[in-house]
Amino acid sequence: MYGMGILKGLGITIKHFFATYTDEIRYGLRKYTKAVDNFQIRQGPETKGIFTSMYPDEKIAVPERFRFVPFLVVNDDDHPDAPGADWCTACGICAKVCPPQCIWIVRASDPNTGRPVPRPDEFYIDIDICMNCGFCMEFCPFDAIKMDHDYELASYDRTTVHIHDHERLIKPFSYWKSIAPTTATEEAEARGGWEHIDVIKERKKREAAAARAAAAAQPAAAPAPQASTAAETPAAADVAAPVAEAVADAPAPVVDEAEEERKKAERLAKREAALARKKAKQEGGDN
Numbered sequence: 001m002y003g004m005g006i007l008k009g010l011g012i013t014i015k016h017f018f019a020t021y022t023d024e025i026r027y028g029l030r031k032y033t034k035a036v037d038n039f040q041i042r043q044g045p046e047t048k049g050i051f052t053s054m055y056p057d058e059k060i061a062v063p064e065r066f067r068f069v070p071f072l073v074v075n076d077d078d079h080p081d082a083p084g085a086d087w088c089t090a091c092g093i094c095a096k097v098c099p100p101q102c103i104w105i106v107r108a109s110d111p112n113t114g115r116p117v118p119r120p121d122e123f124y125i126d127i128d129i130c131m132n133c134g135f136c137m138e139f140c141p142f143d144a145i146k147m148d149h150d151y152e153l154a155s156y157d158r159t160t161v162h163i164h165d166h167e168r169l170i171k172p173f174s175y176w177k178s179i180a181p182t183t184a185t186e187e188a189e190a191r192g193g194w195e196h197i198d199v200i201k202e203r204k205k206r207e208a209a210a211a212r213a214a215a216a217a218q219p220a221a222a223p224a225p226q227a228s229t230a231a232e233t234p235a236a237a238d239v240a241a242p243v244a245e246a247v248a249d250a251p252a253p254v255v256d257e258a259e260e261e262r263k264k265a266e267r268l269a270k271r272e273a274a275l276a277r278k279k280a281k282q283e284g285g286d287n
Helices: 004-030 093-097 135-139 173-179 183-191 197-217 232-249 256-285
Strands: 070-074 103-109 116-126 145-147 168-171
Touching: 070 116, 070 135, 070 173, 093 103, 093 135, 135 145, 168 173
Parallel strands: 070 168
Antiparallel strands: 070 145, 103 116
């Protein structure tokens, strides 16, 4: 029958209207005072009547996967190796996937060589344009950008306060673990540790190199002893014993890091020279 849905909706509204007064009688004057902490009860499924929260004195807890403006993850101040270091490598993926294009990044460069460095020199997010979709967090390969829970960002200064720079965007990793412990644990399990993914990869490389060096240092397994023959003489045994001792006492191979760095520098220099010759050749052809 036409109009039954409207009547049912109005019936629920009237029910809550009268239940509000019965709830007031049940709590008395304590309902909106701090004498009794009944906010969770009034916001729970057992409440009756009005559901209104007296904001800002009462704030509803946001869920763990709540999304508001992004922030950048940095190491904690008590980090043993790199306190306060950025997790962001300025790869630019977040800026490319951002639907409203509200992210601007400037990659840092080495002041001596001018070569790019994997960290942001400048990072800006316009929170008035940001749609809080979370694409930047989902696509970041380094878990360096996260969605914050702080939604009280209203201000009259739109041009400066609402454009967050790098200093305002950075927050320690411990803050991310405090607002999203379940998600942070899942990401750490996927990375293989609580550190930055590059740090974890470097540690695994060092462990693999140490394992190879230890394996190379182990002497080859001695063959099973065979029955002596008439051809074997005491002189041969006397020669074999010193050789076996020399092999056992041989020092473990040492990975020369300085040599590796020198070879790497030579490769980079050759590459730069080849690029310079190619550029000079192209410029000569254009002339």
